[in-house]
Amino acid sequence: MAITMNELTIEDAISDSAMDLLFFEPFYAHFFSSLNRVISEEIPTACIGVDRDAITMKINPIFFLKELNKQERIAVLKHELLHLGFAHIFKKFNGDRLLLNIAADLVVNQFLNPFPIPKGAIILSGFADLKLLPMQSLEYYLDKLQTLADKMQKQGWFHGSKKKFDWNKLSNPRSAELLESISRNWDFSGHDSWGKIELTDLESNSKIGEMLERAKKVNRRKILGWNSQRIPANHQSPFWQRFFHRLEKSDPASRG
């Protein structure tokens, strides 16, 4: 079968989902309208990052059309947009990139409500024996995961290790099993541009704050679960400036 399903093309599916997003989540739709979008089978699912100086969302057409229902498609778009809203794509990071990705997913998947969490998504309950608190920062989850990974590494584990481990020796065996399994199956192509974009720190908090404030004004609907205080943004850059510029152009409130 081709990558159309019920005659729906990938372009139709994305524009339908963008309309749904606009109706149910205008705040996120506002972000979505200012992004580059690329349809690509080179990535397994969907991802957001910086591609040739532009904030870009890439979507695998087979994943989007065949593996997701209508509600899940909105959830996937919102998931990626949350990574942008939380500035995860601009986090400077030299540590374990898998842990960074897991921590970022733990953050954003708490905000998908009212849309369903896609199957296989990384959520807090998967790490139940780590007793992670909800609604914490990326750094909080990263720290907890790093502590877990350190304990596992003391047992000889590393990403890609083929050895069979008995995690029952640890105090968090279920979490260790999950981390091991995610590591084994992880495709790093998704968030691969993360952490590689060097941005200056200047005025970043206020810039991202302004963007959020503006988005809130444009969209009078209640913004569920959004708390700009929690945005760990510390970056400003030509990327963001361009993004703000485009946002401004698309913002009816700024046209006076």
Ligand SMILES: [Zn+2]
């Ligand atoms: Zn993600």
